[in-house]
Structure formats: structure tokens, C-alpha cells
Amino acid sequence: MTQSKHTSPLDGLFTRQASGPLAGIVIADFSRVLAGPYCTMLLADMGATVIKVESPAGDETRTWKPPVHEDQSTYYLSINRNKSSIALDFRDETDLETARAIAGRADVLVENFKPGGLERFGLDYDAVSHSNPDVIYASVTGFGTKGGAALPGYDLLVQALSGLMSLTGAPDSPAYRAGVAVFDVITGLHTAIGILSALHERGNSGRGQHVEANLMSSALSGMVNQTAGYVLSGQVPTRMGNEHPSIYPYEPFRTAEGDIILAIGNDRQFLRLCAVLGAEHLPEDPRFAAAADRSHHRGELRPILQELLAARSAAEWFDVLTDAGLPCAPINDVQGGIEFAQRLGLEPVVQVGHGDRTLPGIRNPLTFSKTPVSYDLIPPGIDEDRDAILDWLNEAT
Template identity: 45%
Template sequence: MPDTVNAESRQPSGPLAGLTVFDLTRVLAGPSCVQMLADLGAAVIKIEKPGSGDDTRGFVPPSMPGTAESAYFAGTNRNKRSVTLDIAQPEGQLIARALIARSDILVENFKVGTLARYGLGHAQLAPEHPGLIYCSITGFGQTGPYAERPGYDSLIQAMGGIMSLTGEPDGAPMKVGVPVADLFAGLYGAIGVLAALRHRERTGQGQHIDIGMLDTHVAWLANQGMNYLATGQNPPRLGNQHPNIVPYQVFATEDGHIVLSIGNDPTFARFCREFGLDHLCGDERFATNAARVANRALVTETLTPVLAAHSSSWWLGRLEALKIGCGPINTLEQVFADAQVIARGNLVDMARPDGTSVRLVANPVRLSATPVDYRLPPPMLGEHTDEVLTDMLGLSETDRAALRRDGVI
């Protein structure tokens, strides 16, 4: 079980400590980008709409145990201070600009042109703040014929090609079971911010980072994208099989399923020798990976009864002993109970101000000198409004009361 982190009063200590992010993001792509920066030590001011906040606060059920907070929101909003601010009001825009003046990085995922209407677009802020790093994450980027369209994960998965590659050969196109289009956009956004910080370190100049979800989606088509570019042919859906390696797929066992991943010819020959399939080593249809790819159906048909003859545990034990790639198909319950997952510290419990604890998936980046820093649990809506406006802008209790009366905060 992970230890509970009581970190509310700790100062940032990661590699980005001393930097401030003005966070105008919501839902997933933007918040995941900012959480990465926050985990690396940046101080984050998360701006949320008074009364409702980030859309994902309402994405329930489920809620985190012992709270009314959505699990969805909790997953990408640790290490952030929540400030409620209505940037559609002139007073809210003035406060936003004052906070931006004290920030190093601004991340936003509004539709193209929305923030410009509030005087908060990059072109409006850059002359006054030339060192500001401004990262925009949208569905289709700032230019092109689709720039003004809204972007949603399933829409991007459909348009970006991954759904045409995912699913059974004779089945319907299938999206990935987690919002990968959002998450990859967030990761590329964080990478862009880190590169821009290095540039600013050398030159003093900030810049605008333009992240389009469709762009990042096309970028991670990886070998399948290259397969198309090399052949001009649309890769077919292969279910759980690999387009370039055979056998590298799911097989049914006597009592379930496992993944068998044989990545080269010597390993395939070793598999055959160990499990009574020596005759395949001399068969030209099986001898090389290229031949096995060309005879994919035959390889699968030949190995299916072999794998089905024993239990999953029998296969996993013997394959692991032979150093042949294999693995169980875990449920999430099994994932979070896995000895390797636990040993690597992939879960973290964070104490909330009310004494309850929230369990989160940890950041996977392992830095030897400046480790990831867990300081703040996912915030309640507006939890830090008074603190931030007092500490950073010097607003008095009277000032804040007037802003609340007018719905600005």
C-alpha cells in the first residue's frame, strides 16, 4: 500500500520549481499537460468558472471515496491551486492579466479565437509579456480549414485513423478504451513547453506553442502510419495481432487468454523446440518473420490448439523461464495489485485538508536528482481563490467580497 503524502504545506521542489503556470484548461488534454508541469515542480493557478468549474467536476459517477469530487477530475488536477474567476467580465480580465504578469507559462484549450475576445490571446499578451510561454491545445490547431471546429477525443480517434486500425477484422471500427487523443496532445504540449523554457533560458524570449489534437494523433500512428506511406495501402484491422510481427497476439488457453510476443526468428525457433514444434523450423512458411507475416492465418491456426492445451499459468511460467515474451491480460483490479506496479510506486495517496485521503495514479517519470513532487491534492472548486488573490495581488477582504458579490470570483 502506498504511504499517504501529507504535502499541503510543502514548497515545490522539482526541476520546474520557481516557475508559475496560469492554467486556463479544462477536461483532459489541457489539464493533463499542466499536471505534468505541476508534478515537475511548477506552481499552478487553475482558473475555473465560478459556480461550476472544470467540466469534469460534473463527470460523475464515480466520485472519489468519501467525497463528492469526480474521479475524472481527480486524475489530472493534483498539484494545482483552484481560483474561481469569470474571465468574461472586464474585472475578471484585469485580474487574469495581473496574474499572467506574474506567470511564466500560460496553457489554454479554448476554441480558436475565444481568449482573444477577452483580451487574453497570445497576440494581445506577447507585446506586454515577451517572455511568456503560451501553449494552446485545440482539436485542429490554430490554422487550417478545421481550425474553428471543436475537438473531442472520439472525434479525433475517428478522423486520425486509429479507429480504422482497431477492432476485429470483420467488426466495426473501434476506439481505444481510454482517451488517447487527449492524453497524447497533453504530453506533446508538455514537451513543447519544456522546449520553449530551454529556448527562453538562452534568449529571454517566450513563444506560442500550437498543439492540435489531430496533428499529435497523426504523429503517433507510428509503424502503421509508415506502413501506409511505404505501400499506399490502408492497413487492415487485425484485432489483437501485430501488423509487422507474427506471432505477436492474444491466444486462448485452456482457462483464459494470454499474450504471446515473439519478436524475432531465434526466439520463434526456441519456442518451437521447447514445445514439440520442431517440424516448423524447417518449414519455409514459418522460418522467418516475413514468411510468418505472409502466412499469418496459417501460423495462428497452427498455434491455436497448442496454446489451448494448457492453462494460462502453465504457459506463463514456462514462457517466462525461457525468456519468451508473454503476459496475462489483467483487469484493472489485477493491474493495481500487480507486484511490479506496487514496487515501482505507481500509486500515491494524498491527504486532503479535511483529513480524507485520495488515491491517485502516480507520475511515471523517474528522475534521480529532482523527483516528481506531490504537494497538493486535487482542489475543491475555488479552494485557493482568497489565498492566491491575497498573496499574489494583495487584494483585501473587502476587495474580494465585492468581487464575489458581482460574480467575478
Template identity: 45%
Template sequence: MLDLSRVLAGPLTSMNLADLGADVIKVERPGAGDDTRQWGPPFAEDGTATYFQTANRNKRSIAIDFREPAGLQLILDLIAESDVVVENYLPGALERAGIDLEAIRKEQPSLIVASITGFGSAGGASRPGYDFVAQALSGLMHVTGERDGEAMKVGVALVDVLASKDSTIGILAALQHRDRTGEGMRVEVNLLSSIQAALANQIQATVGAGVEPTRLGNVHPSIMPYESLPASDGEIAVAIGNNKQFRDFVTLLGRPELADDERFATNPDRVAHRPELREILSEALASDTAENWQERCVAANLAVGKVNTIGEGIELAQELGIDPVLELERDGVASKGIRHPVRYTPAFDMPTAGPPALDADGDAIRDRV
């Protein structure tokens, strides 16, 4: 697999497949490499930007300037040996550099080309695609933040991550198609489409009912209680999905009569009387800590959890036996990453190579080609 992509969505795509055993060659700019090599702080102990570590384990790196004739020929030679090429250049940029992937596909019909753009290859072809802008243009930011506050981005580059998962799915489907027919294909993913598909019920409200969702903070537009509520020392997330759960929850709070109150008996009733119910629940929850409420609710099989830091979330996963942290090593350099999220039974050994130094494998790859 030849990875001609940079930053996050493309590199995450190739890393997903590298985790599953694909031999990924990452092509980088001589001297500088992927933009994310400089995206810090924070930096790991060996000086590597943790942003770069996010999406580049289990790969080999080669630095190639394909503006030079020799570099261009090397790229073409590598494509000729590849099953899959991943790229996220602006549409037309590679063609202008002499890498016409559509023409190559005609000569190499089994080749799978995965292209990730910001806004597609038609009217939005010239628009650069960054996650933050895609969050804004898609409407995601419009529904994120406090009701009376400013629009807010999500706390991670979620659009890039979703696009990487979509392109991974597309590549796996294309490989299946090739196994059946011998034909490769082009897989196209754009940031705008990925986040619009992920807006799920929010975008369906607009498409299906003409309703334009707005910001509600941590409140769910259609379920109550399904939001963060204050305990005595911090907030807890409460997700009550049906009437039985509501009865169990308010009984645990010492207010069982609320389940039979006509204002709160059904979910539509609770949504209609959200302010009153929130005040009552907040008063009851203020009598104990978030940690204690969490323990009591989990024991009662209710979905309630305190608002953790990322570090606390990692600790929780470890306590639950999920073991999220992966120990990596590359050329004597140890590092850590977050484990591939899918578990397979029977299990197979996944590679655990850390991210490569710039051009770490350049000589070996050139010698082979």
C-alpha cells in the same frame, strides 16, 4: 503557470509540470468548475469525480468569471505574473473575451503560451476537439477493432493523453529556449497532429508506400506471432520479435520442429502462413492455463503475458517494485493517484497534494495579486 484549460489534454499538461514542481493556478468557472468535476460515476469517497482527479493534483484552484470586468482584470494580472499559460479554447475565443495572448506576449516577451486545439488554428479552427472524434477522423478507429467488425475507439482518451505529452514536451523546450535567449514563444498542439504522429508505422505505410492499413484485431500487420492467442482458460498476448525467439517459443510449446518448417522459418514466411500457424499454436496453448504459460514464458525470457484487468495490472506493477499508486492529501482529504511515470536519479521530492476543491485557493490568490 496559469492553467486556463478544461477537461483532459490541457489539465494533464499542467499536472505533468505540477508534478515536477511548477506552481499551477487552475482557473475554473464559478459554481461549476471544470466540466470533469461532474463526469461521473465513478466518484471517490469524498464525492470527487475520479475523472477530475485524473488530471488535477498538485494545483491551486480559483474560480473567475472573466466575462465580468473585475474577473477579466484578475486574469490579466495573473498572466502578468506567469511564466507559462496553458489554454484549450477554440481559436479566437479568448481574444473575444478580452484576453489577447499574442498582444500580451508582445508586452511580456518572456511569456510562454501553450495552446491546445482540436484541429489547429487555420481551416479547422472552428471545429470543437473531443478525443472520440479525433480518433475517428485521424484513422485510428479505422485500424482498431476486429477485422470484420465495426471501427472501435481505444479504451481510454488516448488522443488527449498524447496531446498532453506533446504539449508538455513543447513547454519544456520553450523553457529551455527562454533560458538561452530570454524569449518566450507560443507552443501549438492539436489533437489531430498528435494522434497522427502516434500512428507511427501505420501512418508511415500510407505516406511511404501508399498502403492503407485496415483493422486486424489484435494481429500485427508485419509480425507473426504477435497477437492474442487462446490458452485453456483465457487469452494471452504473445510477442515474438525474431527467429530465435520463435524457436525458443515453439520448443517451449513442445513443437520444436515448427522452427524448421519452411512455412514458418522466417518472419515473412510466418506472416504469409498466419492462419496455419495460428491454428497450430492455439492447439498447443490449449493444453494449459494463461497464468502457467505466462510463468513458463517469462522464465524463458519470452514476451508473453495474460490479458489482465486494470486492477490486475496495478497488482503486477506493485509485484515488480514499480509502486504505481501515489498517496495524496489535500486539506485533510486523502486520495490516490497514478504516479508520475518518469524516475529520476538522483531523485527529488515530488509534491503529493490531491486535487483542489473548486476555488479552494481563490481568496489567497486574490489577496496576493
């Protein structure tokens, strides 16, 4: 990975205490809402210095309430730690020159304006790369830069247009969106991968490049077996509720108290499940002997398993089946999910910030043995770091 050409002037300027693998890399974050900010937060956790460039009104997610933490939007707080903020009005010539100066000194620029939206400000890829030829310029759009360039890039629209909603819900229910903006998150991850790859290539060639990601392409890639299944077989997948089209048993089952998920992925696991349930005869039945047979005859196997699982509670079955090495899970709410991760020692909740400026956050999922991630800056207020950023720019002149 190439190091930033701007390391020395940044030392201590934004009070980062980071020593992660991206320490010294400067990212100009012109993005807002979710996909771009999520991407840049992950990179900031890994040590990058991220300058969040906002309009005077601020990132929209600052106003997305409830829920709140001390009257601040938890949505905004969830994706903007480890950043510094400056508010710039591109219609003001002085502010616009500041934006151009930030872009001109950054190693990476991330933006999610509509295609062509930054051209009139001289902040598009051609303009920025002319003055900063080794910049990695990452653009996030909803539907690409061709026929979908004018379409608004909202995750819910992509869930509908990609086909995901047609797969979510019971067979006889309306289509449902996922419970989180899943394609914004996937696109943010794809963008981070693209940026890291381009930084690696820049280290070899010394050249920057334009990285592009869009929600629609990320959706079709992220739907993996469903989209590939259609392309390869011509079969259009449909809503199956909590069932899996190719594996059985792989769904929730009622117990004496609560539901439990079974995720039996192969014949060995099915043999073990039947032994634990006291139903050793089931694998001898030709309808259930092999995975494809169980999938085809799920309507006959389901009530048999349901009757056996009714003997204990979900919590009891979780212990028994887990001890037998079988994949299963009770259905937690979000609180239960975090508490379960805590019991496993995953330490999902971290303290962000230092001194008297801290708040809880969710741990970055990556660990590094030599260059750990850090959580040294709480999400910034609007324009909170203007003076420090302007000082940094002035040091270069």
C-alpha cells in the same frame, strides 16, 4: 532550464512542498477537460506551481460521474492534483483583470479555447506576450488554427477522423474507439514536451514564444507505423483485430484457461518458443522459418500454436514462457494491471496530499535521481485558493 522570475513571492504561498526540476515555475492553467489539465498536472508533479483558472461553473470534468470518490468525479481527480484553483468570470471586469494579472506574472500559460476565443478578453498570445514578453504560451486545439479552427476538439471525433477507429476492432466488426481518450493524452504529452523545450530555449535567449499542439496532428504522429506505412507505401491499413500487420505470432491465444498474449518479434524468439512448446521442427518449415514468412502464413501457423498452447492455463504459460525470456502476458483487467505493477515494485498508487487531506492517485511515470516528483496537493475545490492567489498578485503591486 530557466528558473522563474517569480520565485521569491511564491515561497510557501500555495503550500507546495515540491523540490522537483520545475520548482519555482509558475503555470497559469486556462485549460479544461483532459489534454491541457493532464499536461499541467505532469508539470505540477515536477514542482511547478499551477494556478487552475476555472469558470464559476468549474471544469466540466467535475460533473463527469460515475465513478466517484466521496461524491467527487474521479475523472476530475485523476488529472488535477498539485494545483490551486481560482474561479473567474471573464464577463466581470474585476475577474477579467485578475485573469490578466495572473497571465502577466506566469512563466507559462496553457489554454485550450477555440482558436481566437481569448482575443476579446485580451488573453490571447499577442496581448499576453505584450505585457509578459518572456511567457511560454501553449495553445491546445482540436484541429489547428486554419481550416479546422471551427471544429470542436473532442477525442472521439479525432479517433474517427484520423483513422484510428478504422484500425480498432475485428475485421468484420464495427469500428471501435480506444478504451481511453488516447489522443487527448498524447496531445497533453506533446504539449508538455513543447513547454519544456520552450523553457529551455528561453533560458538561452531570454525570449518566450507561442507553442501550439492539436489533437489531429498528435493523432497522426501517434499512429506511427500505421500512418507512415500509408505515406510510404500507399497501402491503407485495415482492422486486424488483435493481430499485427508485420509480426507474427503477435496476438492473444486461447489456453486451457484464459488467453495469453504472445509477442514474438524476431527469429531467435521464435526458435525459443518452439523449443519450450516442444515443436522444434516448426522453424525448419520454410513457411515459418523467417519473420516475413510467418507473417504471410499466419493462417497456417495459428492453429498449430493454438493446439500446443491448449495444454496449460494462461497463468502457467506466463510463468513458463517468462522464465524462458519470451514476451508474453495474460490479459488483465485494470485491477489486475495495478496489482501486477505492485508485484513488480513499481508502486503505481501514491498518496496525494498531506495531513488529513489525502487521497490515492496514480504515480507520475517519471523518476528523477536528484529532484523527485511530489504529490503534496490534492485536487482543489472550485475557487478554493482565491485568497492566496489574490494575495500573491497583490504582493507584486
